[in-house]
Amino acid sequence: MSSDGSQGPQLEVAGSRTEQIRALAAGLFSERGYSATTMSHIAEAAGVLPGSLYHHFESKEVIAVELLEELEAALIAVGARLTSERHRGRPDERLIELVSETMTVSYEHPAAVRLLMYEPPSVATERLRKAVTLRVPSLERLSRSTMNELAAMAGVTSSDARVTRVALGILSLNASSNFPHADPRQLAEQLCELVLWGATRITSEVYELDSSSALRIAKDAVAAWGTAPEDPEELTAPADRILAAGRIEFARMGVDATTVRDIAKTAGVTMGTLYRHTDSKFTLVRQIIDDYAGHFDQAMRAVLECGGSAAEILDAVAWVFVNASRRFRNESDMVKVGWFDRDDESSPYFQYFRATNHRLGLLQNLLERGVAEGSLQSIALAPYTASNIRLFMWLPYQDVGRMSIARAHAYLRHIMLNGFLVPRL
Amino acid sequence: MSSDGSQGPQLEVAGSRTEQIRALAAGLFSERGYSATTMSHIAEAAGVLPGSLYHHFESKEVIAVELLEELEAALIAVGARLTSERHRGRPDERLIELVSETMTVSYEHPAAVRLLMYEPPSVATERLRKAVTLRVPSLERLSRSTMNELAAMAGVTSSDARVTRVALGILSLNASSNFPHADPRQLAEQLCELVLWGATRITSEVYELDSSSALRIAKDAVAAWGTAPEDPEELTAPADRILAAGRIEFARMGVDATTVRDIAKTAGVTMGTLYRHTDSKFTLVRQIIDDYAGHFDQAMRAVLECGGSAAEILDAVAWVFVNASRRFRNESDMVKVGWFDRDDESSPYFQYFRATNHRLGLLQNLLERGVAEGSLQSIALAPYTASNIRLFMWLPYQDVGRMSIARAHAYLRHIMLNGFLVPRL
DNA sequence: GTCTATATATCGATAGAC
DNA sequence: GTCTATCGATATATAGAC
Numbered sequence: 063m064s065s066d067g068s069q070g071p072q073l074e075v076a077g078s079r080t081e082q083i084r085a086l087a088a089g090l091f092s093e094r095g096y097s098a099t100t101m102s103h104i105a106e107a108a109g110v111l112p113g114s115l116y117h118h119f120e121s122k123e124v125i126a127v128e129l130l131e132e133l134e135a136a137l138i139a140v141g142a143r144l145t146s147e148r149h150r151g152r153p154d155e156r157l158i159e160l161v162s163e164t165m166t167v168s169y170e171h172p173a174a175v176r177l178l179m180y181e182p183p184s185v186a187t188e189r190l191r192k193a194v195t196l197r198v199p200s201l202e203r204l205s206r207s208t209m210n211e212l213a214a215m216a217g218v219t220s221s222d223a224r225v226t227r228v229a230l231g232i233l234s235l236n237a238s239s240n241f242p243h244a245d246p247r248q249l250a251e252q253l254c255e256l257v258l259w260g261a262t263r264i265t266s267e268v269y270e271l272d273s274s275s276a277l278r279i280a281k282d283a284v285a286a287w288g289t290a291p292e293d294p295e296e297l298t299a300p301a302d303r304i305l306a307a308g309r310i311e312f313a314r315m316g317v318d319a320t321t322v323r324d325i326a327k328t329a330g331v332t333m334g335t336l337y338r339h340t341d342s343k344f345t346l347v348r349q350i351i352d353d354y355a356g357h358f359d360q361a362m363r364a365v366l367e368c369g370g371s372a373a374e375i376l377d378a379v380a381w382v383f384v385n386a387s388r389r390f391r392n393e394s395d396m397v398k399v400g401w402f403d404r405d406d407e408s409s410p411y412f413q414y415f416r417a418t419n420h421r422l423g424l425l426q427n428l429l430e431r432g433v434a435e436g437s438l439q440s441i442a443l444a445p446y447t448a449s450n451i452r453l454f455m456w457l458p459y460q461d462v463g464r465m466s467i468a469r470a471h472a473y474l475r476h477i478m479l480n481g482f483l484v485p486r487l
Numbered sequence: 488m489s490s491d492g493s494q495g496p497q498l499e500v501a502g503s504r505t506e507q508i509r510a511l512a513a514g515l516f517s518e519r520g521y522s523a524t525t526m527s528h529i530a531e532a533a534g535v536l537p538g539s540l541y542h543h544f545e546s547k548e549v550i551a552v553e554l555l556e557e558l559e560a561a562l563i564a565v566g567a568r569l570t571s572e573r574h575r576g577r578p579d580e581r582l583i584e585l586v587s588e589t590m591t592v593s594y595e596h597p598a599a600v601r602l603l604m605y606e607p608p609s610v611a612t613e614r615l616r617k618a619v620t621l622r623v624p625s626l627e628r629l630s631r632s633t634m635n636e637l638a639a640m641a642g643v644t645s646s647d648a649r650v651t652r653v654a655l656g657i658l659s660l661n662a663s664s665n666f667p668h669a670d671p672r673q674l675a676e677q678l679c680e681l682v683l684w685g686a687t688r689i690t691s692e693v694y695e696l697d698s699s700s701a702l703r704i705a706k707d708a709v710a711a712w713g714t715a716p717e718d719p720e721e722l723t724a725p726a727d728r729i730l731a732a733g734r735i736e737f738a739r740m741g742v743d744a745t746t747v748r749d750i751a752k753t754a755g756v757t758m759g760t761l762y763r764h765t766d767s768k769f770t771l772v773r774q775i776i777d778d779y780a781g782h783f784d785q786a787m788r789a790v791l792e793c794g795g796s797a798a799e800i801l802d803a804v805a806w807v808f809v810n811a812s813r814r815f816r817n818e819s820d821m822v823k824v825g826w827f828d829r830d831d832e833s834s835p836y837f838q839y840f841r842a843t844n845h846r847l848g849l850l851q852n853l854l855e856r857g858v859a860e861g862s863l864q865s866i867a868l869a870p871y872t873a874s875n876i877r878l879f880m881w882l883p884y885q886d887v888g889r890m891s892i893a894r895a896h897a898y899l900r901h902i903m904l905n906g907f908l909v910p911r912l
Numbered sequence: 913g914t915c916t917a918t919a920t921a922t923c924g925a926t927a928g929a930c
Numbered sequence: 931g932t933c934t935a936t937c938g939a940t941a942t943a944t945a946g947a948c
Contacts, residue, residue: 079935101920114936116921321945337947504913526942539914541943725931746923757933762925 080118083108087125092173092238095180095402096126097318123190126177130193133174136167141200148204153211154258157230160205162250164234169246172238179236180399205231212258217485225463225473226257226482232462233453239401240453241446252444256451260481261376261429261442271475276370276378283361284385292392294329301339303329305353308346313392316399317347317410347396347410354393355414358386359421366424372432373479376451379425380474383455384467394458422448451478505543508533512550517598517663520827521551521606522743548615551602555618558599561592566625573629578636579683582655585630587675589659594671597663604661605824606741630656637683642910650888650898651682651907657887658878664826665878666871677869681876685906686854686867687798696900701795701803708786709810717817719754726764728754730778733771738817741824742772742835772821772835779818780839783811784846791849797857798904801876804850805899808880809892819883847873876903 086107090099101122105112119125140163151159168175178194205227213223233240233253241249271277294306307329311320322343326336340346365378387394400411404418426448432438441447454477459470476484511532515524526547530537544550565588569581576584593600603619630652638648658665658678666674696702719731732754736745747768751761765771790803812819825836829843851873857863866872879902884895901911 100918102918110935111937112919113921113923113938113940117935120921122920322947323945333946334948341947343946525940527940535913536915537941538916538918538943538945542913545943547942747925748923758925759927759933760931763931766925768924 088173127193129174133171165237165246168238216483274374276374280378280381309392313395513598552618554599558596590662590671593663641908687904699799701799705803705806734817738820
């Protein structure tokens with residue numbers, strides 16, 4: 063169009079007004095989230111009135127759809143490029159390349175990544191739902207073949223290969239959310255090294271872990287959580303019904319998209335009753351998160367401070383994580399979204415993330431101690447390792463690989479301590 | 488529910504708040520029309536804020552749907568009642584009863600009638616569209632059997648019976664719109680007498696009408712209208728394309744619901760271009776209506792003032808009407824909606840309806856002259872007769888009976904001059 | 913059942929670049 | 931003369947809270 067050779071004005075270049083505004087919207091979406099960003103915010107950023115945005119986009123939602131399409135296109139481009147370079151280099155290097163390139167795309171499209179991974183699609187219309195289910199067959203093929211090659215070399219089961227591949231895919235795409243300021247190459251290398259080679263140096267220790275006192279402490283602490291009666295129908299006290307309803311609805315739709323009316327309905331109470339038992343939606347979120355945080359923190363601290371070997375404690379931590387992501391499935395979904403408000407003191411998640419941060423420090427100390435003791439490899443001291451371990455353990459393996467608690471724990475024990483490349487016995 | 492015998496407060500009686508507000512909305516819809524009535528207007532009438540209305544109705548549209556359902560229920564009730572009284576009385580009296588009862592319902596549900604007949608359903612969602620296609624089988628059966636009985640008695644064709652039945656149905660339901668303050672019984676009697684027995688006394692005159700000078704004048708005037716090139720695509724001048732697009736869109740969607748963008752799109756021009764050729768949507772409506780009004784008025788006046796016999800002129804007027812409702816089909820649809828603003832000086836239809844009113848006076852004079860001459864029956868002097876004649880001639884017979892111009896004119900000639908009960912030769 | 917606040921969206925109309 | 935981007939006003943609707 064703009065290269066038709068005539069001397070006419072060539073306006074349809076990259077920086078069209080629509081693209082400018084889309085980019086501004088992307089910035090706001092990635093900072094504040096989709097629902098918290100209003101058309102007025104976007105308009106203000108663009109220096110126009112809200113109504114004027116509708117000259118450029120037919121709705122707020124299509125902005126999101128377009129951003130997701132850009133992300134998809136970028137991933138397809140990476141897939142195409144890497145496919146043409148297939149078989150160049152060693153498989154572990156190619157894996158790092160794959161992860162690194164995906165992470166680079168993640169950093170280039172943080173708004174879309176946030177939309178994709180953190181904003182529950184239940185709120186959206188068909189169009190957005192479709193845009194959110196993004197498929198990149200070329201990248202999937204590539205990661206499958208690379209992991210299978212690695213697995214074949216090392217004699218690892220194809221099941222482990224599959225779970226590990228999916229886990230790496232999630233963590234790669236989430237890079238820009240999880241590590242807002244990291245270098246994708248460096249991050250990819252550290253994550254892959256951790257996963258491929260694990261954190262320990264002495265693999266023979268592994269087989270003593272089942273009887274470690276750290277694990278016993280972890281199991282006791284987890285058992286103390288009890289089981290959550292998740293169904294509000296089964297509860298009698300209105301306050302409990304409301305909390306149970308909140309857990310379900312907040313997790314399902316996201317806190318922003320869940321209305322107080324939704325919760326009242328699920329709880330089987332009227333709005334009036336609801337407001338007699340809680341003072342605000344904010345408080346409700348706080349109660350749910352604080353309850354969860356208390357249980358989780360208690361278990362984690364008991365384990366982290368128990369004085370076992372670094373490897374034993376790491377293994378016990380894995381137990382806590384695997385159990386927490388099931389017992390507190392709803393709460394995990396909530397804090398996943400809340401992650402973006404982690405530094406906002408007025409956020410209901412603020413306390414939770416402060417505690418998380420503190421525990422991350424304890425994990426870091428643990429890793430340092432392990433290296434000093436000689437039980438952990440020095441890779442454990444790389445800047446992102448503690449976070450990578452936490453994120454890797456935190457994945458919902460019940461979905462990723464339809465794994466039972468025992469299998470998920472065994473898998474994590476193996477990956478964390480031996481690494482993917484060591485065959486399991 | 489409220490008669491459960493307990494001593495609890497019995498609040499859910501007929502005048503619930505929701506019903507009160509629906510009634511207020513009905514009043515506004517019937518006065519100002521559906522699209523011109525905003526939720527703020529309704530809220531103001533109810534003494535609440537606009538948002539509060541959504542406690543009672545999930546949307547503005549469902550208010551309309553509910554009103555239409557009330558109308559439908561009322562008609563079904565009439566159908567049931569009259570069905571149980573079937574075969575009582577003479578068929579002409581039963582016809583009057585049927586029309587009268589339908590008109591009574593029309594007066595009790597003026598808002599729904601307006602929605603049903605005057606607000607084009609193209610703007611609505613599926614739900615309203617469905618509510619607008621209202622069927623009352625019992626009433627249809629009843630009117631069919633009554634008309635067939637009359638037809639059989641008089642030896643009239645079943646085709647005439649069908650067209651007449653549909654025409655009476657439309658005019659009955661529209662009574663509250665067409666005659667805001669009439670008595671339904673009286674109106675029904677006059678309409679039925681006109682239709683059953685016609686306006687003339689001397690039926691032999693009829694067969695001279697084809698060569699009357701009034702009819703020749705009417706035919707010449709109609710021929711002078713030329714044919715309208717309705718498709719904007721075929722026009723080159725932007726101004727003409729815009730007018731043609733306006734005619735189509737305004738008629739299809741109603742003026743209120745048609746946006747300037749719609750017109751620009753149909754005309755194949757941009758908004759900027761449109762506004763260089765017309766100054767406002769209002770002006771566009773005016774231009775279309777005034778053009779139509781000019782053509783129509785010229786023909787009508789030529790005929791009404793031509794000095795033939797009353798019967799001849801009435802016949803010639805029928806020719807003009809039948810042709811106008813085809814040649815100016817779109818404009819007819821527009822003024823049908825505009826009818827409600829007929830007394831509003833700021834309406835684009837104001838001039839048109841002033842002229843209409845003036846012509847109605849001329850028609851009235853004509854009828855009086857006919858009675859004085861002895862060619863028309865004295866029924867022609869009843870208060871609503873001139874209006875009834877106008878409305879009856881004005882019906883779109885191309886739809887009502889899929890009739891050609893010639894057949895529609897012959898039908899009207901027969902009904903107006905001889906009445907339904909005289910068989911056609 | 914209502915309030916207050918505010919969100920998304922529509923629409924008539926216009927300014928101004930080209 | 932045409933099109934892009936915009937304004938200003940306002941509509942429908944939602945949501946938290948009481």
